Amino acid sequence: MNSLRTRVSTRVSTLDAYRRHRALARAILRLLPEPESWLDVGTGDAHFPETAKALFPYTSFDGVDPTPRVVRARAAERIEEAYAGHLTDPHLTTVLRARYDVVTLLRDRSPAPDPDAELHAALTVLRPGGLLLLEGSPDTLRPQLEPHAVEFVTEPRRLPDAFPPPQRLIARRNQQCQGMP
Secondary structure (H helix, E strand, O other): OHHHHHHHHHHHHHHHHHHHHHHHHHHHHOOOOOOOEEEEEOOOOOHHHHHHOOOOOOOEEEEEEOOOHHHHHHHOOOOOEEEEOOOOOHHHHHHHOOOEEEEEEOOOOOOOOOHHHHHHHHHHHEEEEEEEEEEOOHHHHHHHHOOOOEEEEOOOOOOOOOOOOOOEEEEEEOOOOOOOO
8 A cells, every 4th residue: 555655646746846847947938939058957867858848849958967867867868968067066167158048946956065156157157148947936036146147037927816926036147247257
């Protein structure tokens, strides 16, 4: 009986993750219908890129993760490029500078040793005008992003006010990024 409960619980959590990932990708679809390149930070097994590919079949998805799972995700063709390590690694940041149209930082990723440095690195690898998709409380995320050269993107509300607002924030890197190295 416990084995059956575990399998049912795993299927439900997998379905919930799929729905959450699809909703996050759809938020970008409304703003940027065909991004050329997308980096998923803390991608792990690359379940988010795998889900998002259904909506963005021509987008190149890459992943960075400190675990070997990113290499397995590349071998499974869920991502095109796999970077093992933290995005805050100066070598990675230099190689990937201004390369991506979209960068995602989702809540189910490996925790970063320095979240502020990771946020700065994410903005560094984002092209001017590119979108940064963060999952979490907008009230917590906005103050972290305010010192950077970004504008917050408001999403059209399609659901009645009875539903809670999405726990995500989308920021656009400004075209003129004076403070970015």
